[in-house]
Each structure stands twice: as structure tokens, then as C-alpha cells.
Amino acid sequence: MPEIRVITFREALREAMVEEMERDSSIFLMGEEVGHYQGAYKVSEGMLARFGEKRVIDTPIAETGFAGVGIGAAMVGLRPIIEFMTWNFSLTAYDQLVNNAAKLRYMSNGQFKMPIVFRGPGGAAHALAAQHSQALESLYAHVPGLKVIMPATPADAKGLLKASIRDDNPVVFIESEVMYALKGEVPAVEHVVPLGVAEVKRPGRDVTVVTWAKMLHTSLKAAENLARDGIEVEVLDLRTIRPLDSEAIVASVRRTGRCLVVQEGWPFASVASEVITLVVREAFDQLDAPPEAVTSLDVPMPYATNLETFVLPSPERVVSAVRRLLGLEEAPTRPAVAGGAR
Amino acid sequence: MDAGLLLDLYRQMALCRRFEEAAAKAYTQGKIRGFLHLYIGQEAVAVGAISAAEPTDYIVATYREHAHYLARTGDARAAMAELYGRATGASGGRGGSMHLFDAGKRFLGGWAIVGGHVPIAAGVAFASKYREEKDVTLCFFGDGTANMGSFHEGLALAGLWKLPVVFICENNQYAMGTPLYRTMSVPDVAVRARGYPMEFEIVNGDDVLEMRDATRRALERARRTSQPFFIEAKTYRFRGHSMADPAKYRSREEVQKWMERDPIQVLGQRIQTLGIANAEQLRALDDEVKAQAADAVEFAEQSPLPAPESVGEHVYA
Ligand SMILES: Cc1ncc(C[n+]2csc(CCOP(=O)(O)OP(=O)(O)O)c2C)c(N)n1
Ligand SMILES: [Mg+2]
Numbered sequence: 243m244p245e246i247r248v249i250t251f252r253e254a255l256r257e258a259m260v261e262e263m264e265r266d267s268s269i270f271l272m273g274e275e276v277g278h279y280q281g282a283y284k285v286s287e288g289m290l291a292r293f294g295e296k297r298v299i300d301t302p303i304a305e306t307g308f309a310g311v312g313i314g315a316a317m318v319g320l321r322p323i324i325e326f327m328t329w330n331f332s333l334t335a336y337d338q339l340v341n342n343a344a345k346l347r348y349m350s351n352g353q354f355k356m357p358i359v360f361r362g363p364g365g366a367a368h369a370l371a372a373q374h375s376q377a378l379e380s381l382y383a384h385v386p387g388l389k390v391i392m393p394a395t396p397a398d399a400k401g402l403l404k405a406s407i408r409d410d411n412p413v414v415f416i417e418s419e420v421m422y423a424l425k426g427e428v429p430a431v432e433h434v435v436p437l438g439v440a441e442v443k444r445p446g447r448d449v450t451v452v453t454w455a456k457m458l459h460t461s462l463k464a465a466e467n468l469a470r471d472g473i474e475v476e477v478l479d480l481r482t483i484r485p486l487d488s489e490a491i492v493a494s495v496r497r498t499g500r501c502l503v504v505q506e507g508w509p510f511a512s513v514a515s516e517v518i519t520l521v522v523r524e525a526f527d528q529l530d531a532p533p534e535a536v537t538s539l540d541v542p543m544p545y546a547t548n549l550e551t552f553v554l555p556s557p558e559r560v561v562s563a564v565r566r567l568l569g570l571e572e573a574p575t576r577p578a579v580a581g582g583a584r
Numbered sequence: 585m586d587a588g589l590l591l592d593l594y595r596q597m598a599l600c601r602r603f604e605e606a607a608a609k610a611y612t613q614g615k616i617r618g619f620l621h622l623y624i625g626q627e628a629v630a631v632g633a634i635s636a637a638e639p640t641d642y643i644v645a646t647y648r649e650h651a652h653y654l655a656r657t658g659d660a661r662a663a664m665a666e667l668y669g670r671a672t673g674a675s676g677g678r679g680g681s682m683h684l685f686d687a688g689k690r691f692l693g694g695w696a697i698v699g700g701h702v703p704i705a706a707g708v709a710f711a712s713k714y715r716e717e718k719d720v721t722l723c724f725f726g727d728g729t730a731n732m733g734s735f736h737e738g739l740a741l742a743g744l745w746k747l748p749v750v751f752i753c754e755n756n757q758y759a760m761g762t763p764l765y766r767t768m769s770v771p772d773v774a775v776r777a778r779g780y781p782m783e784f785e786i787v788n789g790d791d792v793l794e795m796r797d798a799t800r801r802a803l804e805r806a807r808r809t810s811q812p813f814f815i816e817a818k819t820y821r822f823r824g825h826s827m828a829d830p831a832k833y834r835s836r837e838e839v840q841k842w843m844e845r846d847p848i849q850v851l852g853q854r855i856q857t858l859g860i861a862n863a864e865q866l867r868a869l870d871d872e873v874k875a876q877a878a879d880a881v882e883f884a885e886q887s888p889l890p891a892p893e894s895v896g897e898h899v900y901a
Contacts, residue, residue, distance in 0.1 A: 274760070274762075275760055275761055275762060278761065278762070278766075278833065279760065279761035279762065279833065282760070300762060300766060300767070301767070302728070302731035302759075302762075302767035302768065303698050303699070303728045303729065303731050303732055303759055303767075304731040304732055304733065305732075306733045307731070307733070330697065331697065331698075333697075334697065334699070334700070334732070334733070334734065368617055368618065369617035369618030369669070369680065370618050370619060370680075371618065371678075371679060371680045371682060371683055371696070372678075372679075372683070373682070373683075373695075373696045373697050374619070374682075374696060539895060539896070540896075540899070541895055541896055541899050542899065544677065544678040544890070544895060545618060545666075545669055545675075545677060545678055545679055545680030545683070546669030546670070546677035546678065546680075546889060546890050547617055547669055548669070548889045548890070548892060549669075549677065549678070549890055549892060549895050552892040552895055553895060
């Protein structure tokens with residue numbers, strides 16, 4: 243009997259790093275407050291004591307600098323894990339990820355590998371306002387050469403992080419502050435989840451909901467509510483944004499005939515747009531309704547909690563969008579707002 | 585000594601302190617959310633520096649900016665209402681504690697990505713010079729900021745183009761949980777100004793008069809010669825990095841040692857020694873600002889929430 247073990251998302255990430263670092267001495271962890279402070283969100287708690295200052299390295303506030311140091315080290319064979327305290331701050335190092343990490347292998351005609359993981363929390367937490375509440379996966383997924391991973395459960399967090407660390411490409415690994423305490427079953431034995439493979443987290447026949455990360459839980463809640471009315475939603479967790487598991491998306495939509503994408507980020511030029519393009523292109527003949535997306539409203543995140551709640555996707559908005567796809571409701575999925583947001 | 589000035593500086597610092605104590609209380613009651621970074625212990629830096637500026641000089645600050653906002657605007661109600669996320673707040677509830685703005689009073693934020701505002705301050709000074717106006721920009725930031733590329737680029741441009749900006753490093757010894765000595769190869773941040781090149785001065789940031797005098801000299805020089813200047817103020821934050829940080833990385837002795845330099849106490853002692861006011865009169869002053877902070881809380885609590893339908897306004901002009 244395999245042992246059933248319940249641990250938090252945070253512990254799952256830590257286990258992945260610890261196990262991989264035990265296995266391979268070329269792996270190190272670098273970032274702000276990862277060592278002595280035990281991690282801004284305690285993901286790396288205890289790792290300094292275990293691996294010492296050589297391998298668990300506190301940095302100054304210098305994202306461009308330490309992202310670049312990681313890239314240089316990876317070029318010549320080390321396997322860095324670079325923690326961004328949050329992905330908002332990665333924007334100050336965007337140049338390093340996009341111009342350097344993503345390009346090296348191609349522009350050198352394959353002479354180099356870039357085995358580096360950039361990880362940390364992304365998306366909104368609570369009332370952190372515009373500069374600290376951004377879901378940026380679409381920005382990174384736009385760039386060929388980068389892989390983008392977004393786990394939603396502790397088991398996937400562990401398995402995908404291990405796979406990311408073992409991958410020879412630069413990986414953007416986006417977690418969530420509000421999921422770190424989430425508990426779930428994680429195998430006690432070796433557990434690696436391959437990159438690029440989506441998973442059906444709830445099977446259903448009526449509508450395919452394509453989602454990932456925090457929005458998986460929003461979608462599952464909506465699916466539960468809908469099931470009470472006899473509506474069976476299939477919830478497909480992408481887990482990897484790039485490379486996108488097109489086959490899994492298309493297969494599910496061909497079965498259900500309807501597709502809703504639920505994402506935390508902004509709607510314009512986003513992962514949702516990409517998924518909908520794919521579905522229209524590959525499953526057009528099987529579609530019974532135009533694909534829809536539930537996203538954040540198209541505004542920077544306001545601070546006030548009542549506004550923030552209004553901006554973020556909610557189970558209610560997902561329910562309403564699904565009902566609309568089924569022709570059961572007329573209500574718009576996006577509330578009408580004044581000004582620039584439509 | 586100008587008795588009125590000393591009492592005013594005392595009152596301003598006490599207002600910052602009481603305002604933040606009230607905010608901290610509201611935070612623990614769940615009435616204020618998000619990040620709340622207190623400036624308690626550092627009041628002399630913002631109050632001293634901003635008291636030396638003309639009301640037309642610009643101010644650019646970080647996410648730890650309640651005191652700067654109060655020193656410039658005196659508007660405890662708008663500040664507290666912003667922390668409460670109310671429509672009557674300094675930024676209409678859209679910004680919160682980290683993003684206070686008052687365009688009319690030339691208070692230009694309220695920025696929360698470390699270092700990002702340093703070149704912005706240089707840009708504001710650029711505009712003053714471009715329009716041949718005599719206003720100077722004051723730019724506040726922490727010790728930890730001095731490792732960011734944007735900090736160095738901002739200083740480099742200000743030095744190159746001789747921009748009238750006074751950079752004020754609030755060296756409170758820590759960037760979050762990390763003591764300065766672990767992230768900087770030099771003990772004084774100010775020496776980094778040298779290469780740009782920029783004159784600098786290191787001051788006791790817990791002495792409001794020293795802070796004021798140094799800033800006055802720097803402002804005067806910037807106004808007259810259009811040269812940037814760098815002030816490093818040595819100070820200490822008495823609380824954690826934010827309300828979420830219990831600050832276990834500092835010893836009780838260390839905190840105690842710095843609390844003996846409490847800028848409000850230090851000035852209070854001086855006021856009494858000089859015979860400007862006695863303990864009782866200072867207490868009355870303190871009661872006044874306590875009442876002002878309480879009034880701000882009351883105002884915030886009775887203010888309306890921003891209207892959800894308005895959420896799309898101000899994305900674009
Ligand atoms: C680019 C960036 N990286 C990390 C952070 C997270 N962060 C917020 S404040 C802070 C410490 C800043 O220290 P310092 O500049 O000394 O200012 P203090 O908070 O001490 O006033 C950090 C790391 C951020 N806001 N921006
Ligand atoms: Mg500091």
C-alpha cells in the first residue's frame with residue numbers, strides 16, 4: 243500500500259528542491275530572504291541549515307543582477323533555482339529572462355543548455371494593489387525558449403518543480419501566495435510530473451473549463467455548484483502553460499462541444515486568447531457555442547477590497563459563463579463598467 | 585533656537601507616530617488590509633527633510649511613506665481613508681498604504697517596486713530644469729534600494745545631466761529581514777554617490793534638526809547650482825518590515841539600543857532643556873495629535889467605499 247500523505251503546497255515545493263539538491267550538487271537556490279529569513283513566504287524554511295550558505299544564497303535586492311548570475315552559472319553547467327520574492331519583481335529582470343535566458347540556446351545554434359528555474363509566487367494575494375497583484379504568465383508564455391509552469395495542487399507543485407529542475411531549458415515556475423498553505427495528498431515515493439501535460443481534474447460531459455493555478459479551485463467550486471443543477475463541467479488543469487497541451491484541450495472540447503477558459507490575468511493578448519484560438523481552429527466543427535473566457539477585468543488591480551473582489555474572477559462569474567454557454571442565461575459574464583475596461 | 589519651529593517639528597513627528605499606531609491597531613482589527621509598512625522610529629528623517637523644503641519642491645517616496653505624506657500635506661484624514669480603501673482617500677481607495685499621491689501638493693507617491701522611483705525622481709528634476717523652474721525634487725528610499733540597477737541608473741543620469749534632486753537614503757539598517765552588512769560590500773551607502781559624481785553627507789537621521797539642516801544645505805545647493813546631492817540618514821525602524829513581520833532577526837538589545845535614540849524623545853528632551861516647553865505642555869501637544877489620528881480613523885470609517893462601477897475609470901486619461 244503506498245503511504246497516503248497530506249502536506250502543504252509550500253512543503254511540497256520545499257521537498258522538491260531538497261530532494262533534487264540532495265541528488266545533484268550542481269543545484270543551488272538563490273534569492274532575496276531565502277536563507278537566514280527562511281524565505282519571504284517560508285518556502286525554503288530549513289534549507290540554509292541543511293545545505294549551508296554555499297547552496298542557499300541570500301541576495302541583495304538586485305533582480306537583474308541575480309537573475310543574470312543564475313543565467314551565467316547555468317551556461318557553464320550549474321543548475322540554479324532563482325527565487326523571485328514575487329513575480330511582480332521579476333519585471334525588473336525581464337530583460338535577463340527574455341533577452342538572455344530564452345535566446346541563448348537558439349542564437350548559439352544549440353551550443354548551450356540553460357538549465358535554470360525561476361520560481362516564486364504570482365497573481366493577486368489580498369489588497370496588495372496594482373504593483374503587487376499581477377498574473378504575468380501571458381507575458382512569459384509569449385516568449386519562445388521559455389517554459390511556463392503553474393501548479394495548482396501540492397502533488398503537482400512537487401512533481402512539476404522536480405521536472406522543471408531536471409529540465410535543460412529556462413523554466414518560469416509561478417506559484418501563489420494564497421495557495422502556499424493549501425493541503426493535499428502527495429505520494430511519499432519519488433514523484434515527478436512531466437512538463438507539458440494537462441490533467442482532467444474533474445470529468446464532465448457538458449462544458450470544458452480550461453484553467454490553471456489558483457483558478458482551478460475557483461473553477462472546481464463553480465463545477466460543484468453547477469452539478470447541483472445537473473450540469474456536468476469538465477475541468478482541465480493545464481499545469482503547463484508552455485508548451486501547451488493542445489491535444490488534451492482539443493480532445494476535451496471535441497467531446498463537450500463547449501469551452502470556457504478561466505484565467506486570473508488580463509484578457510487582452512493572453513493565454514485565454516491563445517486557448518480560444520486553438521479551440522476555434524482545431525474543434526470548430528464540434529463547437530455548439532462560441533468559446534468564452536472569464537478573466538480579471540481589464541484594469542490594474544485596485545487596492546480597496548470591494549474593488550479587488552469585483553475585478554477578480556469568482557465562482558459566480560464562472561457559473562454564469564457556463565450557463566450562458568449552455569444557453570441557460572443571458573447575463574454577461576463580464577460586469578459592465580465605466581471607463582476603459584470593457 | 586526658534587521655539588515655534590521646534591514645537592512644530594515635535595508635533596509633526598508625534599502626528600506620524602500616533603497616526604501609524606492608530607493604523608496598526610486598525611490593521612490588527614482587520615479594518616486595514618494588504619501590506620502596512622510602519623515608519624515608527626524613523627520620523628525625524630521625513631519630517632526634518634520635508635520641513636526644509638519649499639511647498640513647491642517635489643517629493644517622491646516609497647511604500648513606507650505615511651510620514652512623508654503627512655509632513656507634506658498634513659492630511660491625516662485622506663491618508664487614513666486611503667489605508668481603509670475608501671473613496672475619500674488620497675488615491676480614492678485605489679492605491680492603499682503603499683500608493684499615496686497628492687498631485688496638487690506635489691507629493692508624487694507612493695512607489696512599491698524597490699528602486700523604480702529613483703530614476704522617476706530624476707525625471708521630475710529633469711522637468712524642473714527643462715522648464716527653467718527652481719524647484720528641487722526630494723527622493724526618499726531605503727538602504728536596500730542601493731543594490732538595484734534602477735537606483736544606480738537614476739543616480740548616474742542625475743549626475744550626468746546635473747539634475748536638481750536630493751537623494752535621501754533612509755538607512756534603517758535592514759532591507760526586510762536582511763541586515764545591510766550582509767548585502768552591501770561597503771558600510772556607508774553614501775559612498776556609492778561618489779562615482780556619479782555626487783557630493784554626499786552622512787547624518788544622524790534620528791536628530792530632526794540635523795536632518796533639516798543637512799537637507800536645507802542640499803536643497804540650497806541644488807537650487808543654486810542644479811547639482812544633485814546625496815544624504816544618507818542613519819536611523820532604525822522600531823517595528824517589523826510590515827505588519828506581517830515579527831522581526832525576529834533582531835536582538836532585543838539591538839532594538840533597545842536604537843530606541844534610546846527615539847527621535848521624538850530626543851527632541852522632547854531638547855525642548856525641555858531649552859525651556860521651550862515642559863513635560864506637561866508636550867503631553868498636551870501629544871494629546872492633540874492623538875485626537876487628530878482618532879479623528880482620521882473616524883473619518884475613514886464613515887467614508888463610503890469606492891463604487892465598483894467606477895473600477896474602469898483612470899486606466900487611461
Ligand atoms: C524590485 C523589488 N524586489 C523586492 C521587493 C520586495 N521588498 C519590498 S521592500 C523590500 C526591502 C527594502 O528595503 P529598503 O530599501 O532598505 O527599505 P525599507 O523597507 O527598509 O524602508 C523588499 C525586498 C520589491 N518591492 N521590489
Ligand atoms: Mg532599509
